[in-house]
Amino acid sequence: xxxxxxxxxxxxxxxxxxxxxxxxxxxxxxxxxxxxxxxxxxxxxxxxxxxxxxxxxxxxxxxxxxxxxxxxxxxxxxxxxxxxxxxxxxxxxxxxxxxxxxxxxxxxxxxxxxxxxxxxxxxxxxxxxxxxxxxxxxxxxxxxxxxxxxxxxxxxxxxxxxxxxxxxxxxxxxxxxxxxxxxxxxxxxxxxxxxxxxxxxxxxxxxxxxxxxxxxxxxxxxxxxxxxxxxxxxxxxxxxxxxxxxxxxxxxxxxxxxxxxxxxxxxxxxxxxxxxxxxxxxxxx
Amino acid sequence: xxxxxxxxxxxxxxxxxxxxxxxxxxxxxxxxxxxxxxxxxxxxxxxxxxxxxxxxxxxxxxxxxxxxxxxxxxxxxxxxxxxxxxxxxxxxxxxxxxxxxxxxxxxxxxxxxxxxxxxxxxxxxxxxxxxxxxxxxxxxxxxxxxxxxxxxxxxxxxxxxxxxxxxxxxxxxxxxxxxxxxxxxxxxxxxxxxxxxxxxxxxxxxxxxxxxxxxxxxxxxxxxxxxxxxxxxxxxxxxxxxxxxxxxxxxxxxxxxxxxxxxxxxxxxxxxxxxxxxxxxxxxxxxxxxxxxxxxxxxxxxxxxxxxxxxxxxxxxxxxxxxxxxxxxxxxxxxxxxxxxxxxx
Amino acid sequence: xxxxxxxxxxxxxxxxxxxxxxxxxxxxxxxxxxxxxxxxxxxxxxxxxxxxxxxxxxxxxxxxxxxxxxxxxxxxxxxxxxxxxxxxxxxxxxxxxxxxxxxxxxxxxxxxxxxxxxxxxxxxxxxxxxxxxxxxxxxxxxxxxxxxxxxxxxxxxxxxxxxxxxxxxxxxxxxxxxxxxxxxxxxxxxxxxxxxxxxxxxxxxxxxxxxxxxxxxxxxxxxxxxxxxxxxxxxxxxxxxxxxxxxxxxxxxxxxxxxxxxxxxxxxxxxxxxxxxxxxxxxxxxxxxxxxxxxxxxxxxxxxxxxxxxxxxxxxxxxxxxxxxxxxxxxxxxx
Numbered sequence: 017x018x019x020x021x022x023x024x025x026x027x028x029x030x031x032x033x034x035x036x037x038x039x040x041x042x043x044x045x046x047x048x049x050x051x052x053x054x055x056x057x058x059x060x061x062x063x064x065x066x067x068x069x070x071x072x073x074x075x076x077x078x079x080x081x082x083x084x085x086x087x088x089x090x091x092x093x094x095x096x097x098x099x100x101x102x103x104x105x106x107x108x109x110x111x112x113x114x115x116x117x118x119x120x121x122x123x124x125x126x127x128x129x130x131x132x133x134x135x136x137x138x139x140x141x142x143x144x145x146x147x148x149x150x151x152x153x154x155x156x157x158x159x160x161x162x163x164x165x166x167x168x169x170x171x172x173x174x175x176x177x178x179x180x181x182x183x184x185x186x187x188x189x190x191x192x193x194x195x196x197x198x199x200x201x202x203x204x205x206x207x208x209x210x211x212x213x214x215x216x217x218x219x220x221x222x223x224x225x226x227x228x229x230x231x232x233x234x235x236x237x238x239x240x241x242x243x244x245x246x247x248x249x250x251x252x253x254x255x256x257x258x259x260x261x262x263x264x265x266x267x268x269x270x271x272x273x274x275x276x277x278x279x280x281x282x283x284x285x286x287x288x289x290x291x292x293x294x295x296x297x298x299x300x301x
Numbered sequence: 302x303x304x305x306x307x308x309x310x311x312x313x314x315x316x317x318x319x320x321x322x323x324x325x326x327x328x329x330x331x332x333x334x335x336x337x338x339x340x341x342x343x344x345x346x347x348x349x350x351x352x353x354x355x356x357x358x359x360x361x362x363x364x365x366x367x368x369x370x371x372x373x374x375x376x377x378x379x380x381x382x383x384x385x386x387x388x389x390x391x392x393x394x395x396x397x398x399x400x401x402x403x404x405x406x407x408x409x410x411x412x413x414x415x416x417x418x419x420x421x422x423x424x425x426x427x428x429x430x431x432x433x434x435x436x437x438x439x440x441x442x443x444x445x446x447x448x449x450x451x452x453x454x455x456x457x458x459x460x461x462x463x464x465x466x467x468x469x470x471x472x473x474x475x476x477x478x479x480x481x482x483x484x485x486x487x488x489x490x491x492x493x494x495x496x497x498x499x500x501x502x503x504x505x506x507x508x509x510x511x512x513x514x515x516x517x518x519x520x521x522x523x524x525x526x527x528x529x530x531x532x533x534x535x536x537x538x539x540x541x542x543x544x545x546x547x548x549x550x551x552x553x554x555x556x557x558x559x560x561x562x563x564x565x566x567x568x569x570x571x572x573x574x575x576x577x578x579x580x581x582x583x584x585x586x587x588x589x590x591x592x593x594x595x596x597x598x599x600x601x602x603x604x605x606x607x608x609x610x611x612x613x614x615x616x617x618x619x620x621x622x623x624x625x626x627x628x629x630x631x632x633x634x635x636x637x638x639x640x641x642x643x644x645x646x
Numbered sequence: 647x648x649x650x651x652x653x654x655x656x657x658x659x660x661x662x663x664x665x666x667x668x669x670x671x672x673x674x675x676x677x678x679x680x681x682x683x684x685x686x687x688x689x690x691x692x693x694x695x696x697x698x699x700x701x702x703x704x705x706x707x708x709x710x711x712x713x714x715x716x717x718x719x720x721x722x723x724x725x726x727x728x729x730x731x732x733x734x735x736x737x738x739x740x741x742x743x744x745x746x747x748x749x750x751x752x753x754x755x756x757x758x759x760x761x762x763x764x765x766x767x768x769x770x771x772x773x774x775x776x777x778x779x780x781x782x783x784x785x786x787x788x789x790x791x792x793x794x795x796x797x798x799x800x801x802x803x804x805x806x807x808x809x810x811x812x813x814x815x816x817x818x819x820x821x822x823x824x825x826x827x828x829x830x831x832x833x834x835x836x837x838x839x840x841x842x843x844x845x846x847x848x849x850x851x852x853x854x855x856x857x858x859x860x861x862x863x864x865x866x867x868x869x870x871x872x873x874x875x876x877x878x879x880x881x882x883x884x885x886x887x888x889x890x891x892x893x894x895x896x897x898x899x900x901x902x903x904x905x906x907x908x909x910x911x912x913x914x915x916x917x918x919x920x921x922x923x924x925x926x927x928x929x930x931x932x933x934x935x936x937x938x939x940x941x942x943x944x945x946x947x948x949x950x951x952x953x954x955x956x957x958x959x960x961x962x963x964x965x966x967x968x969x970x971x972x973x974x975x976x977x978x979x980x981x
Contacts, residue, residue, distance in 0.1 A: 032782070137666035140964065141957040142919040149674050149953040152941060153685065229791055233923050236793045237941055252794050256927070259797065260805035270794030278789035285785070360884050393887025400885070405878030408897050410904060420886045437889030438896070489886070 026290045033286020039279025043272075047095035054089035061085070061244050069262050079264035082254060083244065090246035091268045097247050098276065101158060102227045105165035106220055113170035114216060117177025122185070122204055132178055135171030143168045144230050151239040158241045161234055165227055176219055180212040214291035221284035225277040232273050248273050306333035307529050308357065308497055313370035315352055317362070324597040326352045328553040328605070329370065329621065334497065337527040339520065341544035341561070343534060343576075347594060349553040350533040354501045357531065358398055359387055375496055394424045397490040399500040399519070403482035403507070407474035414470025417489055418442070421450045426494040454492055461488045461518060480511040487519055491526065498523065500532040504539060516543045537580060541565060546629065549573050552595050552605040554621070559630040569632040569639075572606045604634070612636040652972040660965050665717070667957045672716050675950045677709065685946040688729045725951035730943045735951030739933050743959075744826025745815060746925070746932030750917045752848050753855035757913070761860045762899070765867025770894055772872065780864060787861030792920045796854045796927040803850060813929035816844045851928040855920050859913050866909050870902030877901070907971050911964040918960055 027033045051057050055077065064084030072079045077088040116135075120128030138146065147164040154160035184190055184207075193203050234240045235249025243250065248269040255265035315327040326349045334340040342350045355361050357372060359379065372379040375395065379387065400406045407416060422428075422442045427449060434440020458466035461484040474482065483503065490498045500519065504512040520543040523530050534540055540547050541561060548558040549570065557570040568574045578588040592609035595601050601608050607617040614635065622635045676682045683700040684691070691699070700706050704715055719726075725735040768780040804812040811817065815828050821835035829848060832840035874880065875898060883893045925934030933952060940948035 032785075133662070133666065134670075137663055137670055140663050140961050141667060142915040142960060144919040144922060145953055145956045145960070146670070146674075148922070148937065148941070149671060149950060150678075152946065152949045153674055153679050225789065229789075230919075232791050233793065233919075236791075236923055237926070237938055239941060249791070249793075252791070252797065256797065260801050263801055266794060266797050266801075270791060270798070273791045273794065274786070274789050277791075278786060281785050281789055358885050360881070388887055388889075391887075393885065398882070398885040400878070400882050402878050406882040408879045408883070408901065410900050411897065419892070420888055423888045424886065437892040 023290055027286050030286050032282050036279045036282025036286055039275055040283055043095055043276045046092055047099050050092040050096055054092045056086035056089045072264050078268040081265060087268050091272050094246040094248045097241060098228055101162055101231045102224050105162045105227050106223050108166035109169040109173055113173025114177050117174040118181055118204055121178040121181025135174045138168055138171040144233055151234055156239050156242050161231055161240050176215055177212050181208055184208055184211055218284055218288040221280055221287055225280035228277050307336045307375055308334040309373040311371050314368040315356060316366045316368055318364045322598045325600055326553050326597055330555050332548050334529050334531050337529055338545045339530040339543055341532050341540035341547040343540050343547055344550035346535055348550045350550055351501055354499045354533050358499055359392055394493050395495050396497045397493060397495040399486050399490045399503045401502040401505055403479050403486055406486055409474055413472055413474055417454060424493045425450045457488045457492050479507050483515050491522055497529045500530055502534055554605050557632045563630050569637040570634050571610050571612050574638055652969055656965050656968050664961055668720060671950060671954050672713055676712060689944055726947035728945055728948040730945040735948050739955045742931055742933050742936050745930060746921055748827040749851055749930060749932060750921055752852035753917055756852055756856040757859035757863050761863030762867050765864045766871050768868040769871035784861040784864045787857050792854055793923040793927055796924050799850050799854055810850050811847050815847050851924055851930050855917055855924050858916050862913060871898055874898045874901040911967040914963045
């Protein structure tokens, strides 16, 4: 595990990773500052029939939607929803998956093994299929989207950590620690965890991009945040009935999704090169 | 010097662009291989012998720069020859290769016979110049030639003592031991009736007991066919066993060339003498060569051995010594050992 | 016989994982909701109707009994009844499956036939302009939301340029269904005009669906080829002087692909997940559109049926890919 400044410096040397970092920072800043930089914060949730479906202009940078809301402002506020969903979902997946992976990999107790078999079931099916079932059961809301994504994404972390721990257990320095009688809890937290941190960080960055795409798909299918929340996937879905006249309607949210996912993917690739050269293929999710 | 040698390398200089600068790996190397002769190219690892071998095979890495010198082969100037002629007439046809690592040389997913016949398809001595196809991927193996080529290959496999060659050809490389693979590779090197075989440390990866068998086989088959061999090795025992002449390289320069007997009994270059002294022998203690192999990024001026040489004088640092010597025993040293200096073989 | 052993080995893992998937769906649909029957009955059902349905479906029984019932039901091929179409979900899905398969296979063909050559070119010209361009494009291909790309392509090619149909599988009457694949059925019927119509309708959805898979294939082909180019046998083959294109496109590529062909199972995941949303944009009458309509109508049994169905198909495809992989690799099953 390298120190944070070293990692950042090496990351910035790689042009595409630096671009990814820049894109992520851009979206994060846009999300945080949305109330201040959006030109029409008042026209995000409200109905303004007079301004309905206006093409892009100086006043309406990316045009307006069927409610007369400013699409640019909605995209900015949508970044908050998207980032929040992805951060909480990936964070929860980490909190569930990493301890399970550590524990199952280390103890090899049957309960741990059983949990790994459960994770196999989730890994055997595309994430969105199970996420649809969960979101449909729970009903459309941001919380439920987050829940559906967390429940279906933790197995990726569990599987990754499990494999790393199993491999580490055979390393000499771990065997030596076991032989010296170091308590297992200390070995796992002080020796094992720092060694699996790199692949976890890489997977988390790529997982952010992947989760954002899945969340947008759920929103598009009508399983995301209910209207009038400015959720990008739903915005694109709404635009369909107004094509081809209002070509601008779907443009901005789609580009926003592209920018943020591209950012996390490039960042993940760069982090992988810097932190963990062994992980070659990044986009197996 | 050999009159009308098959292979004549003169003043060859090759450098590699690396992340740390330009490495001058070959610095004016001279070497000749006579027809039907076996030349051993001896030196420590990193002295440039593999680069030399690859230069003759024209498979240098893309970051290699040929800075000067010539490679003449059977009347052709290889470095000036058009790429297409080099690829079709010389490479793999008149000059073939026995690699160092028999385990890695075969693609594990293709049958040995298919891999060998693929080479035959393009490099068979029976291939007619008018044979044309639709590019490399769609060209078919002419039926009649396939049959004769395959028969010739099977006869050759019998000679290299591969049991049941017909069935061996249908097997994957994984079915063969290292020694058997090296026999297959020797057959591959011989099957195009080449004039010269480049053997790059051909037995290093093998068991000591098998090494001798493989070397004897290679020597016998080459002699029967009048094929020349340029054999690189860091193992003086290997050189002694099969070579007619030996050239010693040090840090990218050739320092001494001698018939094999004279080489072992009357070394003249101080480096050669020290190399022989480093061999284990019951008669005396092993002496290491003091100092370190120089960096090729900033090699010493003049004779590259002078920083480690006890006979070195100011002129050694100023310029590289010219060739001297007689009767095929050539040394490049300002202060060579006299012929009387005895070293036990 | 080796094939049988391989299949047996894979089935050994397949059966418990499939059973696990069903248990997970059971948990989601019967344990999580406060009243699963109310979900199945739909929003308009009265209290009394719900109670009748509860007894009819056996959901008044203890959960373990329900789980056993659920397995028994699924073994009979019963995925429940759709509230909206009032037909068995399994029948609806089965009728729509060929459309999804046709779309997925078409996308896979596009992705493989373009992606593999591009990956090889990217690897053999490493760090060239082409390589950099392809690498950027492949990251971008994975970052585009497929439903958005579908809309943009529709907007461009159907609405503005009018060169390709907007949605659906065919214009006018479809040919007599033999295989269920519209393009093939049209050929069987000997109707060239029907075939071109079906192909034109297939083009946009298949291209959209192919984009992320294409990006993935370029990436792993490039990685595989680069990895293989560093192996000693490539060096040796170069020294034998056989044509360089042959070394790359025949020998290196085979190695690169066998080491990554298991990724094709993963690709089907990407394609299937993509099909669910892309089909709805193009009104492609496959199982994805079915799922979308079921979501729209709060047709709970249909959504759950879709989950089991799609999950099962995906696992079957992976099973097939594993077996095929074992057959391609002459060294025998790697696992």
